[in-house]
Amino acid sequence: MDLLPFRPRRRGIRQIGQGLGTLDREVFEAVAESPSPLIDAVMPRLTKAADHSKLWFAIAAGLAAFGNPSVKRGAMRGVLTLGVTSLVTNQGAKRVWRRERPNRILVPLARQTRRAPTSNSLPSGHSASAAAFAVGVGLENAPTGLGLALLAGLVGMSRVAVGAHYPGDVLAGFGLGAGIAVLGARVVPPIVEERLPGAAPLRQNAPERPRGAGVTVVVNPASGSGTGAQVLDEVREALPDAEIVELGEDDDVAEVFRSAARRAEVLAVGGGDGTVAVAASIALEEDVPLAVLPAGTFNHFAKDIGCDTTAKTVAAIQQGTVSCVDVVCLNEKQMVVNTASIGAYPQFVQTREKLEHRIGKPLAGIYAMFHTLRRDQPVRISYDNQTLQTSLFFLGNSIYLPSGFAPSRRTRMDDGLIDIRILDTGRPLAKLRIIAALMFGRLTRSPLYRELRVPEFSFRSVDGPTVLALDGEVGTEVTEASFSVRYRALPVFRPEP
Known part of the structure; x- marks a missing residue:
């Protein structure tokens, strides 16, 4: 008898369906x-x-x-x-x-x-x-x-x-x-550009250089699978008065840049992001503006300052458009222009970038996360009165977008902040929980995910020295690392925003 009231209800639903x-x-x-x-x-x-x-x-x-x-x-x-x-x-x-x-x-x-x-x-x-x-x-x-x-x-x-x-x-x-x-x-959340009130770009006066007079260009011809050689040809044609220095395999990169900066009014660099970081450090030391030519494989720094093509960099030099961007200083001596990381983050990035052109960045990111967590070598770090185990740690110069563990771009590089993303993999079932949170778009709400935006950050590796990757170059070992922003310290040639 209790089921009888449901029959008219079913009949009503059927009638509605027939009517539609x-x-x-x-x-x-x-x-x-x-x-x-x-x-x-x-x-x-x-x-x-x-x-x-x-x-x-x-x-x-x-x-x-x-x-x-x-x-x-x-x-x-x-x-x-x-x-x-x-x-x-x-x-x-x-x-x-x-x-x-x-x-x-x-x-x-x-x-x-x-x-x-x-x-x-x-x-x-x-x-x-x-x-x-x-x-x-x-x-x-x-x-x-x-x-x-x-x-x-x-x-x-x-x-x-x-x-x-x-x-x-x-x-x-x-x-x-x-x-x-x-x-x-x-x-995979879309990138939402934050429109927080901020200071206007800090521009510097620079003379126009239609033929590149006073510019010293240091290029690695072998960088970017041959992109460096192509950039050299474009620069020679567009800036005939510029001095060209080609990096060789046995050259001391820092010394070559230091020598070039001392005789240049503008130091231009063509190479990967690691080479750009060396050039930025020397440019700061010698107090000369920097021009970045996209001659590397990914050219993250060049793209984020708007110089994703050689023509844009050359135009900025010719027109004298210079503005200042942030750099991050590691332990008061080494400059970071893009990112620093410990744990398996470099492997995560390499796996994702290898696949993203074939299957797209979202699927490549999920696969790279799974692949990295499966083969990770966790590191225990101590910061802000807490200790945790992490397999993926990311630190960026200025705020990256989007939130989550696939930061891909910066809308500005002069906000005075360091962007930090950490995954805590030391808790029970951490890897499974991270993968599930990533698949359902809830990683940013997970207690295993930390995101900080601060002007300074430091950590200590609890179990001894750990390998630190800087701007895509792996090999620096640290036990204690202190990062601080040098706010708008680096003048670079870039298009007008």
Whole structure:
């Protein structure tokens, strides 16, 4: 007897479903019977362009080629989200609930596509992919995402207009694609540029050098798998009056830079981030401004000051645009321009960067984290009256984005802060908990994750000397390390913000 009240409820739910189905068919028939030369001309072309996501891949290529950093990140996120959505839709969702396609006879011949789809009608794969791409891009760059959302809506409408889907199929596809994009943002949070009030950039007056007079350029031709040699050619052509010094395998790098700085009005460096750190230290000692040419493999420092191409650095030298950035001083003697780390963080970065161009940064980050934690060599450190065991420790010059354990970029390099990220791997089931938190996008809320933004930081290695990696170069051993910011100490040539 207790089950009887549930029968009317089930009957009511069934009636609601039948009513929605009837409404869905009536809307489809109304669209099909509406004469419109514009729909006849536009919608079949639009739905054909979206076949196999060709439209979205073409747009992503354009965004990646011509967009700003947030648009480029959006293009990458959109493509990855689209791929996941396509897999979930075609291999999962379409097999859950069987629904026949609409009757194409009702659709005017001018609107019909050549081939009639044979898979289940619910949900619309085109609509799911469209929503996934648009929302994925919008999570990184809202204005671009809004424009793509309007285009995605038109793609969904085209599926109804050509007779491929009912409106309800399209709405279900939109919901599925948008939901997967939002879930992806929980796993890999988008970069949100913080717009905290800050001091204006500190600029310095510098003379224009249209031909590079007074500039000494020190380049490692072998850096960046041959990029250094290409940079040399570009510099010789653009700055014919500049002095060129080529680093050899047996040269004392610090001594070469010191000698060059003493006879230069501008010290320019082309090499990896480790070489840039040496040059920055010498430039500070000799009180000359630094110019950075992107001749390394990753060129993190050059990219973050806006000099991601040789042409931008050369233009800054020619125009005399100089502003000051922070550097971090280790134990009062060694300069850090990008990052310092202990434990397995260098291995984590190398694994992630090796794979990110093939499978994308989000999946590469998850795999690199799992791979690193599985083979880690933990280090016990003591700081701020506490001791913990860590396998991944990151310290950055200025604030990195996004939060979490995949910092990738800086929006400014003169905020006077050190960015510190630590994973505590000494607690029970720590590795499993970290991987789970990473997969569900909750790492920043985990008690195993520490994030600090401070002007000074120091730690002690409890069990003796540990290897410290500085700016990608591994090999410095320390027992005690003290880091402090030298606020806006380094003048560099960079484009106007």
